[in-house]
Amino acid sequence: MQKSTFKAHPLTVFILMRSYWFIFASPILRIIVEYIAWGDTKIISTTEALAVSTVIFFAICGWASIRIDIVDDLVIIKRGGFIKSCSKIAVSKASVIYLKRNFIDILFKSVGCFVGLQAYNSDKSNFKIKLKHKDVNKMFPQNTNGDIYPVKSNRNRNRFFLAPMLIALILVSLKTAFLGVGEIWVTAIFLLIDAYYAVVCYYNYKKGQLHIQNNIYAVGVKGFSRCQFFCHKNKVGVIKIFQTPADRRLKTCKIKITAYSEDAKSIKIKNTNLKNAIDVINEKLNLKIRV
Amino acid sequence: MTFVLSKKTLLVWQLRIAVAFVLVCLFLLLAFSFNVESFIVVLAVLCLGLGFALGYVPIYIKNYKIVAEKNCLYISKGVIFNSLIVLPKLRMVIVKEIATPLMRWLNVKIIMLKVAKGWIVIPDLENQVAKQLLDLISGDKNAKKHI
Numbered sequence: 444m445q446k447s448t449f450k451a452h453p454l455t456v457f458i459l460m461r462s463y464w465f466i467f468a469s470p471i472l473r474i475i476v477e478y479i480a481w482g483d484t485k486i487i488s489t490t491e492a493l494a495v496s497t498v499i500f501f502a503i504c505g506w507a508s509i510r511i512d513i514v515d516d517l518v519i520i521k522r523g524g525f526i527k528s529c530s531k532i533a534v535s536k537a538s539v540i541y542l543k544r545n546f547i548d549i550l551f552k553s554v555g556c557f558v559g560l561q562a563y564n565s566d567k568s569n570f571k572i573k574l575k576h577k578d579v580n581k582m583f584p585q586n587t588n589g590d591i592y593p594v595k596s597n598r599n600r601n602r603f604f605l606a607p608m609l610i611a612l613i614l615v616s617l618k619t620a621f622l623g624v625g626e627i628w629v630t631a632i633f634l635l636i637d638a639y640y641a642v643v644c645y646y647n648y649k650k651g652q653l654h655i656q657n658n659i660y661a662v663g664v665k666g667f668s669r670c671q672f673f674c675h676k677n678k679v680g681v682i683k684i685f686q687t688p689a690d691r692r693l694k695t696c697k698i699k700i701t702a703y704s705e706d707a708k709s710i711k712i713k714n715t716n717l718k719n720a721i722d723v724i725n726e727k728l729n730l731k732i733r734v
Numbered sequence: 735m736t737f738v739l740s741k742k743t744l745l746v747w748q749l750r751i752a753v754a755f756v757l758v759c760l761f762l763l764l765a766f767s768f769n770v771e772s773f774i775v776v777l778a779v780l781c782l783g784l785g786f787a788l789g790y791v792p793i794y795i796k797n798y799k800i801v802a803e804k805n806c807l808y809i810s811k812g813v814i815f816n817s818l819i820v821l822p823k824l825r826m827v828i829v830k831e832i833a834t835p836l837m838r839w840l841n842v843k844i845i846m847l848k849v850a851k852g853w854i855v856i857p858d859l860e861n862q863v864a865k866q867l868l869d870l871i872s873g874d875k876n877a878k879k880h881i
Contacts, residue, residue: 684817704850732820
């Protein structure tokens with residue numbers, strides 16, 4: 444019997460505190476309202492300090508109590524600092540595993556992990572957690588058996604420069620028409636947004652992948668976060684293929700694959716070669732998509 | 735088997751758009767107290783409505799196609815932004831039919847397919863066509879019908 448034990452990453456504390464965001468937001472709102480109304484404000488009251496420290500304390504206790512044991516085909520998740528719970532999930536019942544990594548995760552060597560279970564259930568028995576990067580590689584080995592299907596389109600490389608240049612031209616023209624040639628800071632903001640869009644497009648192009656064998660393994664990009672999606676091919680919910688006018692011209696598309704799970708987690712792979720993507724999906728998922 | 739939207743669907747949508755835009759124009763006229771600017775705005779809104787009802791909607795109806803295969807449903811739609819939805823029949827949880835008085839008068843109905851999170855809406859199919867589609871869908875034991 445093979446057994447592995449994993450602990451949650453400390454950043455999980457912030458995920459646990461997220462449900463109580465209003466306790467952190469209300470002092471800030473109060474300060475703003477008081478300052479606007481009376482010009483003077485008390486930084487933080489005793490009640491607010493007590494509430495904030497209580498939430499932080501329970502979140503830390505909750506993080507410290509999380510323990511994940513993997514025994515053969517069973518995942519046992521124990522959590523709860525004071526009210527303890529233990530969930531046992533058969534790996535075969537997991538519909539989707541979704542991993543997300545943004546700048547903060549790269550900095551702190553963590554990975555956001557979501558496991559979705561099949562069927563629609565309002566109990567929300569799936570779990571969302573931050574794990575250490577080295578543990579994730581042990582828990583979820585990348586399913587890249589077989590070939591990488593050429594769903595990316597090389598013709599789309601030009602979109603990194605053409606689309607942002609076009610957008611920059613439109614925005615700067617509009618700005619010049621309404622605000623005149625001055626107000627250089629407005630132009631600078633537009634160009635910054637544009638540069639951000641170009642970098643995100645390029646990052647998306649480089650990172651987007653689709654592998655289909657017994658499972659579907661896809662990599663997509665959301666902003667600057669890299670998302671990995673594992674789903675058994677029998678547990679695919681809905682597949683959407685989306686084309687803009689530019690996509691129709693370049694014969695590319697965006698694919699969105701949704702897993703059959705409570706939260707219906709999905710992955711979007713942009714700038715895919717339309718014909719290749721459809722051939723792969725038709726062959727591996729036994730479908731008859733015709734475009 | 736392929737299903738398309740009929741001319742009745744187009745008529746229903748055009749009637750809805752006509753009513754909506756007339757109400758908006760009346761509101762604008764009242765808001766601006768029937769002066770010259772209000773008539774210009776109303777005219778612009780009417781042109782927009784006409785363009786939408788006579789230009790965009792007929793093309794959308796023409797491009798809307800449903801292909802029902804043995805295990806899967808394919809819905810393709812869109813005018814400027816095209817999309818294709820692939821829906822395995824096993825993933826449908828509930829199938830729902832909706833008909834307003836106008837739709838009942840014109841013998842059309844809306845079909846809503848419940849998937850894991852959210853609904854897929856098939857607009858204004860003729861009753862006979864809807865029945866054929868539902869028979870094809872509910873032939874699978876996992877699909878439930880709810881009226």
